[in-house]
Amino acid sequence: MLLDSPSLIYRRCVLHAALGVSFALPVAAQSAATPPAAAPPAAAPPAASAAVQVLNDKVDAYMQAAVRNAHFSGTILIARDGVPLVSRAYGMANYELRAANSTATVYELASVAKQFTAMLIMQLKEQGKLDVSDSICKFINDCPAAWRPVTLRHLLSHTSGVPNYTSLPDWDEQLAHRTYSRTSLLALFRDLPLEFTPGAKYRYSNSGYFLLGIVIERITKRPYGDVLRTNITEPLGMTHTRFNEGRLLVDQRATGYYSLGTSFISATHESPSASLGSAGIQSTTTDLLRWDQALYANQLLTSASLDEMFTPVLDGYGYGWQSGESLGRTRVDHSGSHAGFSTYIVRFLRERLTVIVLSNSDRASGSGTGLNLARIAFGETYIMPTLPLRDRLFDAVIGFGVDATVEQIREIRRDTPTLPLDETLLDVGYDLLEAARLTDAIAILEYNISLHPKSAYSYDGLGDAALAIGDITLARRHFETSLKIDPTNRYAIDALKRLSR
Incomplete structure (x- = not known):
């Protein structure tokens, strides 16, 4: 047994707390273990009613705990019937420059972008320029014979069997960092065999949405970003939303981060040229609320086409949206995670409650945060974020070394051998x-x-x-x-x- 020196007391504090054991930290130790302070949240709406103020207070308490313990950094919005009830920002858009996140900060949407691609496809369908039963081979030059049974509906619903290019060997290590043309990215997976008979299974595939992006460009004879702007963002007044597959500077754009222990680190670079159709769209919570309201008002599609988008094909996935029940209520939603960002939009259709989470911390779960915010809004039970054991142990190794950390884990395991x-x-x-x-x-x-x-x-x-x-x-x-x-x-x-x- 090691002597109870001050450093050992602190080690025990950290490690016992990591394993869920109550142990009071000395004041100095608490200060050393505290992560950098978050940027102050935006103020609650000035005309907020007492009930809305109570909601804001509960949400802020939850989010402050998420900043301390769950690596949250980003912007949140809760709205009912299109009226924001909570709109707040936490953490930093850029930690190195100490630039705070705000309600106007622009974030990468990651896979939340898929719903916009699905919308563009359905608009083309309503214009009579395609049918979702069309084979992808109708739009691809030298189409692989194996793809002939693959329809646009299969691609929209992730039931095509086309292998996901972001799951290829060496993607994270090498392929994600290269610059691609449409042809060179397609070459990564066009000759691979289908993973299953089209329509037989659900398997998430960024390749499918990349192919849908090509379809949009082939039919319109315009770049995807131009079609997005003229068909969706300009009509809705989404002035801070754009498709950016290059190196253009974007005003108020957040930087994406990963985490080690309780510290942020820079996210691994991934080429924006690999994001057509599946990602690559940047936006704000305010713009996404405009999008949400346009869907209720059928501004972009007929109600029949929207119903088709939201109706699950397999495993709860429709066209660019997940559909099902959460908290005993009907909802449609989608999450995204990419290059240091974690994003989520959930729409409870009967209650007209929408929660949007845009985070520039990949370790902060956008969907986990969003569903807990929905629980708070509905008055349901929720759990406050706590610091994960993984992060406590990492910090302990950095602060006190492996031997001391392992010795204390061994001590505690004697009392909890099944841990x-x-x-x-x-x-x-x-x-x-x-x-x-x-x-x-x-x-x-x-x-x-x-x-x-x-x-x-x-x-x-x-x-x-x-x-x-x-x-x-x-x-x-x-x-x-x-x-x-x-x-x-x-x-x-x-x-x-x-x-x-």
């Missing part, structure tokens, strides 16, 4: 790899293997650590061990393929 730690320690190990703390990462991953000998992904982490120090032989051995434990482990399979080149 699940495999996934958490794996995440901490990978976070340490990301922070270039190779020695610490190896120690944590090896400790995890000592507790969970069948942790295949821990061996993957050790393989990545070996690659980082240039030990190819050791890396191969770790990936081979991972594959023996889990023969279906795609990560290990792809890593070994790369090492054999």
